[in-house]
Amino acid sequence: MAGAELSSVQRFVLITLMIKGSAVPNTYLRNVAGISLSRPYRDDLRDRGFIAVTEKPLVLELTEKGWGQAIEELGGSVPPRAGAAGGALYIALGFLRSLLDHLEVAPSELFTLRFAASDATLAPAQAEPSTTTRLDVASAIREAYGTVAQSGELLPLTQLRTALKSQIDATLVRMNREPGVQIIPNSQQGDLTAEDRAAAVRIGNQDRHLISITS
The missing domain is CATH 1.10.10 (Arc Repressor Mutant, subunit A)
Structure with missing residues (x-):
């Protein structure tokens, strides 16, 4: 060749x-x-x-x-x-x-042109979550709790996290249809850890492990 x-x-x-x-x-x-x-x-x-x-x-x-x-x-x-x-x-x-x-x-x-964020902008790891973000997360937790427990019932956090994963998975499936969002399988299946497999979302007939969001 x-x-x-x-x-x-x-x-x-x-x-x-x-x-x-x-x-x-x-x-x-x-x-x-x-x-x-x-x-x-x-x-x-x-x-x-x-x-x-x-x-x-x-x-x-x-x-x-x-x-x-x-x-x-x-x-x-x-x-x-x-x-x-x-x-x-x-x-x-x-x-x-x-x-x-x-x-x-x-x-x-x-x-090779790259657009750097303004110096006045905090890096993602440093940025404080906005009030709206905190409220959204709290609302998601309350909603997930309500799907598996009665008001006032003591619920193991393991069950709450499972319920949250179901909500996250449903949201990821919807987001995958949006412009600028790609959720794809990792073709290097042998490199996947147990955590990677547990975190995968099922879309169609595939487990998908990687997400890309273009703003």
């Missing part, structure tokens, strides 16, 4: 890694981007020096050479058997290449 022209899937992987601008789990490529990169093609990208691969969990990242190849794809022609979506992608990439050239912005600058 070495020396042969890159396949459409390999090109799509390089483009995705470039756009993300950082290391990307294989589960993201498969479950979110919809790109299934088989091991021979993944090894080929690694052997050509385009990507670095780490195992357990499987994570891919562009090398400097890979960045160069991905940037070439911005002005590249539509690869064979790319399909309608691939054709539309390369038209968009060509426009983006022209725009970057016009603005005199390097692709690496664009795709």
